[in-house]
Amino acid sequence: MVEREGGPRPGGRSARVQASVHRATRDLLARMDRTAVTIPLIAAEAGVTPSTIYRRWGELNELLADVAVERLRPDMVPVETGHGRGDLLAWAEQYAEEMSSDLGREMIRDVLAAEGAAGPRRCCSYARQQIALIAERAAARGEAFPSLDAVLDGVIAPILFRILFDEALGNARVGELVERVFEGDRRGDDP
Amino acid sequence: MVEREGGPRPGGRSARVQASVHRATRDLLARMDRTAVTIPLIAAEAGVTPSTIYRRWGELNELLADVAVERLRPDMVPVETGHGRGDLLAWAEQYAEEMSSDLGREMIRDVLAAEGAAGPRRCCSYARQQIALIAERAAARGEAFPSLDAVLDGVIAPILFRILFDEALGNARVGELVERVFEGDRRGDDP
DNA sequence: CCTCCAAACGCAAATAATTTGCTTTTAGCG
DNA sequence: CGCTAAAAGCAAATTATTTGCGTTTGGAGG
Known part of the structure; x- marks a missing residue:
């Protein structure tokens, strides 16, 4: 019963998506005003579709929080x-x-x-x-x-x-x- | 040079709008889940158009903060x-x-x-x-x-x-x- | 190695929110 | 009593979010 806290199994597709979305989020936050950072933007930067992000995180706040906690x-x-x-x-x-x-x-x-x-x-x-x-x-x-x-x-x-x-x-x-x-x-x- | 901090002059139209928007926001927050409270909803409840709220507060977070500080x-x-x-x-x-x-x-x-x-x-x-x-x-x-x-x-x-x-x-x-x-x-x- | 399965993703249409240009109302002032 | 600037309304355009459905993928069991 070993719960992994860092998200899904490492190496899987799911983990790759999470990693690229996190990276994209960090990049965009570093590059532009935070009020200009939107989910479609992050999705484009990460190379995924927005709906993937919406389904996994629900809203921008959750994603930002997820990224921030990790940092x-x-x-x-x-x-x-x-x-x-x-x-x-x-x-x-x-x-x-x-x-x-x-x-x-x-x-x-x-x-x-x-x-x-x-x-x-x-x-x-x-x-x-x-x-x-x-x-x-x-x-x-x-x-x-x-x-x-x-x-x-x-x-x-x-x-x-x-x-x-x-x-x-x-x-x-x-x-x-x-x-x-x-x-x-x-x-x-x-x- | 007396700056008023509670918003616009009391009694004006602007003040009435602010009051009704605040009241509507409080009511909605009391009645429903906070994630379900949106600006169009508040606008309808307050009897104003959404664009009025967007122009005055910019986004939901600002309005919620405004209401919260007052409370x-x-x-x-x-x-x-x-x-x-x-x-x-x-x-x-x-x-x-x-x-x-x-x-x-x-x-x-x-x-x-x-x-x-x-x-x-x-x-x-x-x-x-x-x-x-x-x-x-x-x-x-x-x-x-x-x-x-x-x-x-x-x-x-x-x-x-x-x-x-x-x-x-x-x-x-x-x-x-x-x-x-x-x-x-x-x-x-x-x- | 192969097949199957569930989870997760992509796509695109439908819905909802946000922005914006322009018009109208209104409160305060001369 | 008009004038004016600020703020509100309206509606069209844009952008974000949700959702249904088909496809991909990584892993489990045979």
């Missing part, structure tokens, strides 16, 4: 600085920077604009995995490290909240948040 | 409990509850899905105003109260982040966040 998947292991706090700081700074770029902001919005909570949750779990990895390394060194929820609420949440609703945080503020989450370092979550 | 405007003053911490807790709990409802979630997504940062910022400023009000009352009583940014990052951000990307927080967790933001109560923001 948001972390492609590297968080850098090691020697201690958990440094690891988290380095990671958070990079995360904030990537996400607050024009491209990052657009991808987040694309993910959120699609129906259903699957996309956003996957993005959240990407961050979770990265932080869990840093936490495990810290634990292996015998260091104290804040709980996953504390980091999510204390560091990731403000970073994304500000990007989405206000103005992106600078490195200074991100550093403060990381400090703060290490201050009241309680491991458990029960009252 | 998200706070319509009451935060309850007074006698002290700032209680005020903030009560307000945060209600905010979390409203925003995590199906309707709340949809409205937030609508606001974020529109182009431009105006809608999201207005939502952020709504929260800011409410918190500033609570903070002023606390200050008037001579109480200590965390900075606006501390509350935004420590309370509002996690609430919205979890709604958007994960699972809504319960009252217990909201209470913890409020506690925490009062713990390291520093007024200034400089290092």
Whole structure:
């Protein structure tokens, strides 16, 4: 019962279509204004008929979200600085920077604009995995490290909240948040 | 040089059209699936021609965002409990509850899905105003109260982040966040 | 290797949404 | 009371979306 999450079986026709549609979408988004990107356009660029896209993704939002989630998947292991706090700081700074770029902001919005909570949750779990990895390394060194929820609420949440609703945080503020989450370092979550 | 932000002059034809389109949109969203709500439908419901809506709002996302921002405007003053911490807790709990409802979630997504940062910022400023009000009352009583940014990052951000990307927080967790933001109560923001 | 099957695609016609040029209405102003 | 600019209506043209049906394809079982 091994569910594959990356879509259909690799190598099949279905996978080829998905790949070329994704590529076409990325290309067009890079080349032109996002409001000008339409499904017929993507279809032409990808060499498929529009109805194929409509049947597979339903609407543009879903396709854009699909592409964005894939691009948001972390492609590297968080850098090691020697201690958990440094690891988290380095990671958070990079995360904030990537996400607050024009491209990052657009991808987040694309993910959120699609129906259903699957996309956003996957993005959240990407961050979770990265932080869990840093936490495990810290634990292996015998260091104290804040709980996953504390980091999510204390560091990731403000970073994304500000990007989405206000103005992106600078490195200074991100550093403060990381400090703060290490201050009241309680491991458990029960009252 | 008094710019009106609620749209055109009140009483004019333009204002009537805007009002009836907003009302029609709310009605339709309440009655049917959001994916079934289209501009021609709203136009029919509002008694205007579709082109009027297209010219004023451009696309459905913009109209939905416009309607959502208006519905998200706070319509009451935060309850007074006698002290700032209680005020903030009560307000945060209600905010979390409203925003995590199906309707709340949809409205937030609508606001974020529109182009431009105006809608999201207005939502952020709504929260800011409410918190500033609570903070002023606390200050008037001579109480200590965390900075606006501390509350935004420590309370509002996690609430919205979890709604958007994960699972809504319960009252217990909201209470913890409020506690925490009062713990390291520093007024200034400089290092 | 061959045959069969279901899933996915292409094609094209039908439907629906969006854009646009032009006309008409209307609220505000001299 | 007309004038005017902004906004709405109308309808034709364009573009996007849906859908029915035939075809292709990759893989499973013989």
